Every structure is written in structure tokens, then in C-alpha cells.
Amino acid sequence: MKKLISVFIVTVLVICSLTACGQKNTASTAESEPISEPISESSSGNLNIVTTIFPEYDWVNQILGDASSDAEVTMLLDNGVDLHSFQPTAEDIMKISSCDLFIYVGGESDEWVEDALNEATNKNMVVINLLDVLGDNVKEEEIVEGMQEEDEQEDEEEAEYDEHVWLSLKNAQILCDSIEKSLSELDPDNSEKYKSNLNGYKEQLASLDSEYQRTVDEAKFGTVVFGDRFPFRYLTDDYGLEYYAAFVGCSAETEASFETITFLSHKVDELSLTSILTIEGTNHRIAETIVQNTESKDQKILTLDSMQSTTSSDASNGTTYLSVMTKNLEVLSEALN
Helix, strand or coil: CHHHHHHHHHHHHHHHHHHHHHHHCCCCHHHCCCCCCCCCCCCCCCEEEEECCHHHHHHHHHHHHHHHHHEEEEECCCCCCCCCCCCCCHHHHHHHHHCCEEEECCCHHHCCHHHHHHCCCCCCCEEEEHHHHHHHHCCECCCCCCCCCCCCCCCCCCCCECCCHHHCHHHHHHHHHHHHHHHHHHCHHHHHHHHHHHHHHHHHHHHHHHHHHHHHHCCCCCEEEEEEEECCHHHHHHCCCEEEEEEECCCCCCCCCHHHHHHHHHHHHHHCCCEEEEECCCCCHHHHHHHHCCCCCCCEEEEECCCCCCCHHHHHCCCCHHHHHHHHHHHHHHHCC
């Protein structure tokens, strides 16, 4: 598969390069610029930044602040397709190839990135891999009691890491530090502004982090049940919550077995929980089936937003990383009481 992706990327870049040369040839060849030079900055010298997912996109804009109007910030996963299903287009590859700063998660879903970076025309590009930045803070995926395992098991010797690192407010502060450092290196004239914006933003992240901990400490329940994939392990671990779920966060499964449904239904009864959680999306069939198999059959189905379908259009309408995490706190508070 990686070989196919690599061939696709090379082909895309060759075709686009030839097309660009064809356009240049309408003028004198002396005006053509070498392909090896960065082509990511506009004539005014603006930064060209490419991110894969919404949290990265929003963090960059928060740190840029007023300077965001002087930068071009692109989010690749901008059509509602989540990280696990994304396949880059030719246009995506070209955007990455020429940008000044590229930010991606770095997990198994991003295996295509390595080939894209190898073919980049801007050899001075700064790259941030979220998993690399977090280092030992990255968690391996785990199978908890009652969780349905994948139909096809990967090589047991190869660890699979939970990619959903952005769903931790503590991780967010570390990752924003790295983004600010890179922006300041690329644009030293505005470094003080970026540092000031970062400090103010981290205060907001830390404040919300404290609200989460207080909410969990004062809650009636200390366990949540997910009738869905479970991308919130970083969040639950941050605050000492226990969880049960139908699938791991990166699972491709859509149908839960009878055994999984039965286990989760009995767990809801055992813990006297009043709600079952899901992630964003319209299909909550598994959660509904769990409810129908409990004794009381009256649990609420509540949704936590993992920001895997958030778009730049949502951002334009006021959605931010902090607004989503604040709403998630309200939902979590209801689920725990």
C-alpha cells in the first residue's frame, strides 16, 4: 500500500510540475524560478501553514492572533471525513509540498505523510508530528473488558498508538508550545506577539482543565459507558475516570456483537448509570441497542465531540477547540451525575 501511495505522490508532483513549466513557458524561460526554491510564501512573504485536523488549525490561529490575516492556514481534513478515512488529493499533496509549516498527528492513519514529505519542493519546511512532540505521553491502544476486538488482528509485536492526543487539555498545552516555537523560528519579527498569544491561550486551557478535574471530583459516578468507538482515553485518563466501550478509538468496526452489547448493557445496570455516550455522527444504533437491553430502558444518549468532523466552515461560524471542549465538559457533567 505504501508503494502505491508513493507512486501516486511522485506522479502527482511530476504532473503538476510539468503543468507549471508549461504555464511558465508562455513567458520567457529566463523568468522561470528553480523548482527547488520554496514556493509556499506569497509575494508579500506571508507564512503558508498546512494542518491536517481542526484542533491543529485552531491552535495555529489562536497563536497567530491578529497576525492570522498575514498567514495562509489550510486544514486538509475539511469535508467531514475523519482522520482514519482520509486519503490526500493531488491538491493536498501540492499544498504540503510547498508550505512553510506542516502539522500532522503522526499515527497509523498518517502513513501517507512520509512519502509526501520526501517529495516536498520546500526543503526548508518545518514539520510538527504531534506524537513525536508528546513522546512518552502517547498511549498505546488498549482493549478493556467487554470491548470488541478487531476482526483482523495486526502483528501483536507492533504497538498501535492512540492517535487522539488532542482530546487532552494537558497535551494541548504541550503541543501549542511546539507550534509557537516553530512559528517564532519562521517569523522572528512577530515572535513576542506569538509568545504573548500562547501564554494567554494556555491560561484558558489550564483553567478549563481545572474545571474538568473539579467536575469529575464532585461527580456521582466515576465511570462512563460508550456505545461507540472510544477516542477519549486521553481525557478519561487525565481525570481518573474508568470507561467501557464497544470499540477502540481507531476501530473500523461498525457492528457490535451480541456479547459486547450484552456486557455494556449489564455494566450500565450494574453501575446504575443514567446515560450512554457516543461520539459525533448521526448513527447511534449501538447506543440505542444498549439502552433497549438494560433493565430500565430509559438512559439518555449523550454525545461527546471528538472534533474529527469539524470543518473550517464551523470555525468561521465560531467553533473553536475551547468551545468544543467546554461543551464536552457540560455533556460529561450530565453523564456523571
